[in-house]
Amino acid sequence: MQEQTMERMKFLVDKLNEYAYNYYVLDKPTVSDYDYDKLYDELVQLEQTTNTVLPSSPTLRVGGEVLPDYKKVVHQTKLYSLNKCNDIQGLKKFVLDIESLVKNPKFTVEYKFDGLRVIVKYKNGLLYEAATRGDGIVGEEITEQVKTIKSVPLKIDYMGDLTVAGEGIITLENLAKYNKTADEKLKNARNAVAGAIRNLDPKVTAKRNLDVVFYDIISIDDKHIDSQQKVQEFLKANKFLTGQLFEVCQTAEQIKEIIDRVDKIKSKLNILIDGIVIKLDNLAMREEIGYTTKFPKWAIAYKFAPVEMTSMLKKVEWNVGRTGKINPIGIIEPIELAGAVVSRATLNNYDDIKRKNILLNSLVFVRRSNEVIPEILGLAQKFDNSTQIQKPTHCPSCNQKLIEIGINLFCTNEFCREKQINKITYFASKSCMNIVGLSDKIITTLFDLKLIRQASDLYKLSKSDLEGIEGFKDKKISNLLHSIEKSKNCQFNNFIDALGIDGVGEKTAKDLAKKFTNLDALKCATFDELVEINDIGNVIAENIVDFFKSKSNLLEIQNLLDSGVTIEQQEKKEVDLNNFFYNKKVVLTGTLENYKRSQATKLIEDRGGEVVSSVSKNTDCVVCGSDAGSKLDKARALNILVLYEDDFVKNL
């Protein structure tokens, strides 16, 4: 009986480990989650009744007790870090140096993962110790944490003594999943890994769904492994997760080709990499070439320009938005980040500044989210002269006393310069009156010359008003006046958007235009009529009613109409009920080759579809162009249909 139970447990452990390998390492599940769970539950039962847990049991992966402290581990051999280069010259020099010592060397090319280096030891086929690199000589013991990582084999076929090295990482997909449920979001994948592994509670490690990508053997009894290629084969054969990139090259040019290729696709990878590692393939030759005090001379890391850096926060500017909302912007010492020089980055709001503990004259972490918008992630280092950031009490533009609503500060002065300028800018913007060529700069100039005070004044501008203004030549004047004139013919939804009613933007304006068909009807819309519309609740309904109660707003509308603004009647279009996009919620991401975003939106809307801004489980499909961002990752994570450009066109 007892023996049978043991046999059954062994069988379950092996079976479950095999399934886990197919799922977590090969990414090719071979059983349903349901079947897996059934076997897993059975194993848990048996382990409880027998009070035994086999050393490679997958139940070890959930993480047990919180550890009292880290134990130090002294590495058998020093773990070197890699020498770096960041251009082709550095790479060529490396290759030349090797070629001067070795005849016809071969090089292996792999990803350099941006995570935490992990050393794992096996004896008799079982994982018995894991450690961080630490300073290369002494690391921290993290055996319990690493055992929770499902792609790390607890048991391998190789029975000799073995020490392997890999990089602890989190896939961007798993990071996104984690952030969906976590109270405290982890913005930085690398820190998410370090935080998860270097945590005394292995349960924390388990929750973050890390992986370890293995790339090296530190020591092994088996003497016939004599090259990096054989190392790679060995790791694969023993079911370790390995990097997707592994190529063998002979020249610097070939290596450079791979680097260029990776540089192009690196932002689309599911894993963060910060470079490429180039190693001499032959292990015996490596030992001949040797080491400097810091680095092996037989390998180099080609580093891509970093996407995250630190910089000094010099000043905080407070902007006034068109709604009167006050927004803090951090002015930083300019740094180059993802191909652009960044000097400003948003700080969101005062609470955010406090939460991140950001101080003036301190070093802060800066990154460009999605490689575009700069943001300040948090405090890196403070100094003696670092000071708290003060919350403003008066409007930086008009000095009106600010009021606090929720976490935000507002300027309520109707005539506030910055607020008015932003209001007019919004009025002229693409989703509103679409006055092409009227930039916020021109609006500022016109405002300060007192030629305009509010949006309707734009339609009173004459040629003589503009003549003589610095930078305004005949051509520019006639272009501008022409654009303004052209904008007078507008669609109802754009007109509603242009009014700038609090909480009413592009989508709500469209909903309102559909329901009320003309301005007079909208003007007398009652609260009850408004809340009937889907997606309009009591807050927005009240904002709309209040807006049309205000004398100054009604006067402004009258001014616009008197200046000749006319709202086109929209004809109703027939929609094809059988079209793919009919009644579908579609998200656009990336750049399509043949359509602008607005054109694609129109095509989908004309077919009865709705373009929404973010991906969720309610989304029907995601249309994906080149350089797609995180929305594509999210779509994949949620298993939502992704259409590439050609599929998109086919379904029109």
Next chain:
DNA sequence: ATCCCTCGAGTTCA
């Protein structure tokens, strides 16, 4: 009251 989803508003640089 408390979820989740979606919208609006504000964000940078070339």
Next chain:
DNA sequence: CTCGAGGGAT
């Protein structure tokens, strides 16, 4: 893109 908050379901 990201945040906060509104809206609706529960």
